[in-house]
Amino acid sequence: xxxxxxxxxxxxxxxxxxxxxxxxxxxxxxxxxxxxxxxxxxxxxxxxxxxxxxxxxxxxxxxxxxxxxxxxxxxxxxxxxxxxxxxxxxxxxxxxxxxxxxxxxxxxxxxxxxxxxxxxxxxxxxxxxxxxxxxxxxxxxxxxxxxxxxxxxxxxxxxxxxxxxxxxxxxxxxxxxxxxxxxxxxxxxxxxxxxxxxxxxxxxxxxxxxxxxxxxxxxxxxxxxx
Numbered sequence: 001x002x003x004x005x006x007x008x009x010x011x012x013x014x015x016x017x018x019x020x021x022x023x024x025x026x027x028x029x030x031x032x033x034x035x036x037x038x039x040x041x042x043x044x045x046x047x048x049x050x051x052x053x054x055x056x057x058x059x060x061x062x063x064x065x066x067x068x069x070x071x072x073x074x075x076x077x078x079x080x081x082x083x084x085x086x087x088x089x090x091x092x093x094x095x096x097x098x099x100x101x102x103x104x105x106x107x108x109x110x111x112x113x114x115x116x117x118x119x120x121x122x123x124x125x126x127x128x129x130x131x132x133x134x135x136x137x138x139x140x141x142x143x144x145x146x147x148x149x150x151x152x153x154x155x156x157x158x159x160x161x162x163x164x165x166x167x168x169x170x171x172x173x174x175x176x177x178x179x180x181x182x183x184x185x186x187x188x189x190x191x192x193x194x195x196x197x198x199x200x201x202x203x204x205x206x207x208x209x210x211x212x213x214x215x216x217x218x219x220x221x222x223x224x225x226x
Contacts, residue, residue, distance in 0.1 A: 001095040004133040012044035013067065014081040016099050016131055018176055025143045026174035028073040029060055039072040040131050040174060042101060044081045075129040075172055079103040083211060087203035089196040095135040098200035102128045102208035107165035127170040130154060132201055136193050137180030146175045146187040146197055153198045157205035164225060
């Protein structure tokens with residue numbers, strides 16, 4: 001099947017263009033909730049970009065406008081955008097693609113009572129920004145179900161092979177699908193679209209986690225997570 005994400009890397013920007021206007025569910029900083037867009041843009045930032053008193057949303061909107069990306073769903077990360085990871089899962093009729101940047105210095109661990117503790121490390125603050133693009137139109141309920149499933153697969157990839165971090169305090173997840181008069185009613189684990197979504201997210205996040213852990217092995221040893 002045709003690729004869904006056209007990815008352009010031009011630091012500090014990582015830009016993912018969809019095949020057209022897609023329905024997007026998630027909590028991007030500038031377009032939260034349910035929205036319609038054909039582009040998702042990551043902006044890499046540093047501490048100097050966000051001194052005390054600077055509104056992150058205002059900064060993001062200004063930078064998007066400067067790039068002609070006013071209508072894009074915008075994400076911000078301290079992660080080097082060159083370290084993005086992608087994965088896909090498909091058959092002859094359905095395709096899911098996942099794009100992620102991942103840093104875990106803002107990660108949290110749940111104790112035995114389910115209470116999150118963290119962050120686990122030092123600045124720059126890390127986060128997980130995840131986009132999943134689907135080839136199939138989904139109804140509102142199914143789109144929200146897909147968003148929950150993407151979060152589940154993200155967390156499963158973080159906990160695999162003895163991982164303890166369940167996410168960060170600033171994660172953002174977006175799920176995009178084509179518009180249609182009537183989309184699929186369900187997108188859970190027992191559906192084909194749900195299975196492809198899960199595979200794509202799990203593979204991308206697992207790879208991104210592996211790369212980040214390799215780069216930050218000394219930090220993980222210092223805090224007892226290696």
